[in-house]
Amino acid sequence: MGAETDPTATIDNELSALREAFLPRFRAATTEQTLRDENAKILGKKGELTRILAMLGKAPPEGRKAIGAKVNALKQEVEAGFETCLRDLRKAGREADLSAPPFDLTLPGRVPVALGHKHPISIVREEVVAVFRQLGFAVHDGPDVEHEANNFTKLGFPPDHPATDMQDSFWTKSNHLLRTHTSNIQIRAMTTLKPPMAFIAPGTVYRRDDDATHSPMFHQIEAFLIDRKVTLAHLKGVLAEFAERLFGPNTPVRLRPSYFPFVEPGAEVDIGCVFCKQSDGTRAGCSLCKHTGYIEVLGCGMIHPVVLENCNIDPDEWSGFALGMGLERIAMLRYGIPNIKLMFDNDPRFLAQF
């Protein structure tokens, strides 16, 4: 019976019904999946439009082309409608996502490992070493327990002289001592290597002082350069460069003559106060620099000819400079640490600040 029935009218009806219905059906979808399901119900292998198209075979041949064109037109409409709805749905979804309440980023961040903290003394130590490495100096190690000769005698400390008061030492039962400064490395380098040499020597040092401003163990870093025609001007140049790199551009450097047995001339070095520096580079003066605008940071000088001679280096051929500083002091200046004792308590709340 079907063969005789011309389905054209039915097809037309169904096509118009579908044309009316597909967009509202798409619009009704609230998720991408339901939209896709809806689309499949129309365009899928067993979809409504496919079913309509299947009726085409029963239509008179002369009408088929027109019907086919209609079906195709509707198909394109449906496809376009689907794309539009899909786009709208995605857009709405994204907007909903974007406008949803923010994440609570006050919750702690999630990291694979929270980095630990270097000790402030180590931070300064590494930085000073890096500055001097850039200037061409290499690192020379030395021991904490040392021969008296390397720590005092060869450095020209006169026996029973008050100069040794400045460095009251710990002695071991085997008559060695805990080095009182890193200057022992000068002797070690000069007695084992030939000039020229340029070394930086960081290390732990010990003095018999234990009060509010002294720790019996602390750290120094020493730099020395020996070559032909090394002058005080070179020392000043290196100090200026050092101050610039460690304390910032245009940090003024001032040398004041002073006395250390192993240098001559010897000097203390002041740099522009880091606490009362103004934006124009001047210093206003503060209690920490005693209103001088300068703070003392290190000691230095030209290596004493006696020291060179003690190491079999001819002082008429070679000259050199040495400079040394306390790392605790630099760290305290940089980080505003008020008390040296804090450095050795190793309180986790202290260490976590650096």
Added chain:
Amino acid sequence: MKASCNWLRELVPQLDASPKDIAARFTAAGLEVEGIVEFGAATDSCVVASVVSMRPHPTKSGLRLVTVDRGGPQQELVCGAPNVPDPGGLVVLAPLGTHLPAKNMTIGKRAIAGVESEGMLCSEDELGLGDDHDGILVLPAGSAKPGDRLSKAFPWMRDTILEINLTPNRPDGLGHIGLGREIAALYGFSFAVPDVVGTGTGTGTGEIGQLVTIEVRDPERCPHYGAAAVVDITIAPSPTTRYRLQSLGVRSISNVVDVTNLVMLAWGHPMHAFDLDRVRGNRIIVRRANEGEKLTTLDGIERTLVSDDLLICDGEGPVALAGIMGGASSEIQPDTKRVLFEVAWFDPRSVRRTGRRHGMHTESSHRFERGVDPGDVAQVLEHAVAMTRSLAGGNAAKHRMHVQDTRIAGEPTPPARRAITLRAHRLADLLGIDVPFTEAVAILERLGCAVVSKNDKSCDVLVPTHRPDLGREVDLVEEVIRVLGMDAIPAELPAVRASRDVGGHEELARRAREAAISVGLSEAITYGFTSARALEALGAPKPTVLLKNPLGEHHAVMRTSLLPGLLDAVANARRQSEREVREFTIGPVFLQAKAGGDGLPNEQLRIGVVLAGERGGWLEKPQALDAWDAKGYAVAIAQRLGGTPAKVVAVPATREEAQVHAPHLHPRGAAFLELGGRRIGSFGPLHPDAAEAFGLDVGVLVAEIDLEPFVTGPLLPQYATIPRFPAATRDVALVVKDEIRAGEVESAVRAAAGPLAEGVQLFDRFVGGPIPAGSSSLAFHVVYRAADRTLTDAEVDAAHANVVKAVGDRFGATLR
């Protein structure tokens, strides 16, 4: 050293710079002025007043109403002092508004017991002139007019004092003459040592040689002993010298004692005054002490002496510790009539040794041990004699006595002056600037050097005896730049000829630090010294470096383990209620010296780690850290240090091994760390006994790793081809008895899986539930892959089947 600006101006009349300017000059020349103190500042605003009348306070006994004349208006004041002089007497009035810095008070209008008082009569103490506060300052009658400003009428009550921090090489700066010479040289003024009145002949009847005999038995320690005597003196207070001494921090005692102090402050050369009538036997003997000999010094302490101590003795025994402190027996007394002055030169080293031995540090020893001028003995002696005669009257005994080794004479032989050649080119060679040679020479002359010959290229210089620090050419170069000022030196970067690292420990420590930081540890800096007890509690090697003079038992030995310092850090944190500690420290341990070495201990660089607290964040439930955390940190640090290819293995210790090699660890959790088969450290939970010794509870984990094996740097990774074919992963969960260790099972899985197994990884350990007690389920991922093809399921299944069978056979493990 406190320096009086007034005194410096007396010595250098051209000096009219302000104290601040003078201080800056001194500082720039290496004599660092640390403070400027105004002495008697109140005397600028206080005035002289004469007492007009006095009546009792209407209501309050003990107080009086004093009417004074202040040079015009009269005024009535309330005064509580007991020593208000009779009418006509001169006192000091602080008028309304005066600030008294010594008391940090400003005089305001106030009512005292109902009576208004506009001003105050002051004591020395209130004026900042002394510590006398028993009564108001009464000025000598007729010494000033009422209304005179106090500082104008009595200029010696007002001074500016420079506090100079002298370096130990400048003993000349410990006297005003030396400082005067220095400041004159700095300003370019001429300087002349003040003329000391005295001739050495004396006017007295006696001859010094008849009054006393002097014998120096140790001329090495006392190469020069000078003596003079003044007789018929009157000991009295010394009003004219007291303020100068007070301003310089010295108490005025009596005229003669003040003389010794003033002369010392003038020349920097300490001296001693004996009451000649108390010098028994009229003999002075300079000798070394007998072992065990006793002397009670002026501070009241009985000293037991050794043969290295130098003594001044009289006919019966010791009277002074040479150059340091006198004894009570021959001290100047109020009834002293004849004084014997000693001016000597003692060997600095000897004075220093004795001072340190007896824990004594005096104004005298401070100067002698730095080296006083050996050339000024005669002048110092004359100065003392002259000043004594002007302050205490009397007559000098005829002649002086100078004992120099075996020579005894009225005049000393001047000490030899050191001669130094200064080559002109050394100035530029060392300073990096051209200093005209004539300018350099002029500077040296201003400082007291005598230039004996000079040409364009060099000069010969005789160094003054007051500058023991000028020993060689370079010292003269320093003098030149010191006076010129170091600001004259330009900053010039040298062309550095690079050196190579020596030792490598700094870089090694830096790498270890980075490794430890990267796993979340924070750095502690721990002391090199610890106590023998702490090391023993940890079973660490016995200390080999013992300190002779430690600050205490807690710091008496050098550590043989890094752990005591770290455990102290945990204990510290616990005291602060901080539970979370994850710290490391890097530093040497001090072990037995290596045979055939330099005799110094073997300083082995290590890293130590301590962990305490909990693991976990806001997502998981926190759990106490355990042995596996220790393992994780220890292995990670070593692996990072060793580089990717390094074979870092954790090896559990047997009970016996733990007892011998890691007694500080809990035997259940003790393990060693190996690098390429070599043991480099240990880790695990702290042994409860050790924890107890450090005052800690359980739950502290430690690790200690030797860093030396890593000194050559991390091994370089070698590139391996990235696989082109996919891997197939199979999981297997095996139920095994607890006594079988996971590591063994894992090795067995690896072996059984054969060459196709690329990796084996334990991903779960499960106990309880369906797993029988005493067993656990271990689950592994096994990753199979071939380099040249995609494996078929059949190949993988075959390999994996072998795993199940082999492990089952070997351990009796069953599939879960």
